[in-house]
Amino acid sequence: MTSLPESPAPVPKPWIAAIHPYAPGKSAGADGRPLIKLSANENPLGTSPAALAARGAAAEASRYPDPDSSELRAAIGAVHGIDPARIVMGTGSDELLNLAAQGYAGPGDAVVYVRYGFSVYDIAARRCGAEPVVAPDADYGTDVDALLALVNYRTRVVFLANPNNPTGGFLPRAELARLHAGLPADVLLVVDQAYAEYVAPEDDDGGLALAAAHDNVLVTRTFSKIYGLAGERVGWGTGAPGIVDTLNRIRGPFNVTATGQAMALAALGDQDFVTRAREHNASERARFVTALESLGNFGIRPLPSEANFVLIRFTGALSAEAAYNGLASAGYIVRWLPGQGLPDALRITIGTSPQMDEIAAVLRRLAEAA
Numbered sequence: 001m002t003s004l005p006e007s008p009a010p011v012p013k014p015w016i017a018a019i020h021p022y023a024p025g026k027s028a029g030a031d032g033r034p035l036i037k038l039s040a041n042e043n044p045l046g047t048s049p050a051a052l053a054a055r056g057a058a059a060e061a062s063r064y065p066d067p068d069s070s071e072l073r074a075a076i077g078a079v080h081g082i083d084p085a086r087i088v089m090g091t092g093s094d095e096l097l098n099l100a101a102q103g104y105a106g107p108g109d110a111v112v113y114v115r116y117g118f119s120v121y122d123i124a125a126r127r128c129g130a131e132p133v134v135a136p137d138a139d140y141g142t143d144v145d146a147l148l149a150l151v152n153y154r155t156r157v158v159f160l161a162n163p164n165n166p167t168g169g170f171l172p173r174a175e176l177a178r179l180h181a182g183l184p185a186d187v188l189l190v191v192d193q194a195y196a197e198y199v200a201p202e203d204d205d206g207g208l209a210l211a212a213a214h215d216n217v218l219v220t221r222t223f224s225k226i227y228g229l230a231g232e233r234v235g236w237g238t239g240a241p242g243i244v245d246t247l248n249r250i251r252g253p254f255n256v257t258a259t260g261q262a263m264a265l266a267a268l269g270d271q272d273f274v275t276r277a278r279e280h281n282a283s284e285r286a287r288f289v290t291a292l293e294s295l296g297n298f299g300i301r302p303l304p305s306e307a308n309f310v311l312i313r314f315t316g317a318l319s320a321e322a323a324y325n326g327l328a329s330a331g332y333i334v335r336w337l338p339g340q341g342l343p344d345a346l347r348i349t350i351g352t353s354p355q356m357d358e359i360a361a362v363l364r365r366l367a368e369a370a
């Protein structure tokens, strides 16, 4: 019998082999010592007590969860004024970002996003065999014209995080509207609002209104950040019925656990916790940025942030790498981003007030010694 030439092992598809795996925020130093983790934009206030109480009351582990997260979608709809039929749940918003790419793009298609955007967009594009197309930034911010200039007949999806991670930058409502208006009707605009609750309500970017009014906008949200439920993996998205239908066809049928549904529902009911977290973040971020600005003569430059972290560039004698190592020696793990084209920058999550004081003091000491 003749046989085809055989590979010694299964061969992954070439577009899968080209993926750089997502690099999660670390929580321990090189020597394994636990460090204070300000590398993953988690909530320093923890989780709402109401959500923690709901954890124990969740349905039995032997039972499958509600596949449609019906109660949770109804509650999200009530809080945001959205028809629950226009809401799709995800195993974190990460699942929805991947499904958006998979649902609308494939080999031969293009997926567009800005340089210094969220690293999941590259993975989401490659996973479905599409080509990632990266638009230049405007001084680390989103350049609407540069994005639109790269949109062509191959473009199927445009991703935008607003506020953006890792820069913290924010695209105002008029600019987001201009981006949407410049896209063909058959290009899906995904507005990733993982940090939207940190933005002052009067500065809302209008993403949810775009998703309510147009057939080509998906907004994604998460319980991982301000709601303090990163460990439970609950995200949601909203858009036109056709988009929600597409994502529902390809999501995992039981993609949000019973515990996740119960905790997210309770967290949603505790908006006081959300307000506290937003106010804590706004005041600590302002204090931290002021402290960093006093280090300007050492080449330490914070970028404007509307999120729960600050991206800091190190353009003087103290390098980002040396600052990263110095902070680790002082007990803090932050995010150094050479893999994302930012070898001169650290992203630091806003932690507690004493933590931010100590980090600013350590950076001053390191800069003075450099």
Ligand SMILES: *Cc1c(COP(=O)(O)O)cnc(C)c1O
Residues within 6 Å of the ligand: 041, 091, 092, 093, 094, 095, 118, 161, 164, 165, 192, 194, 221, 222, 223, 224, 225, 230, 233, 234, 235
């Ligand atoms: C943290 C983050 C998310 C949230 O991911 P989950 O899967 O919901 O935990 C999404 N987008 C961006 C830009 C983020 O930084």
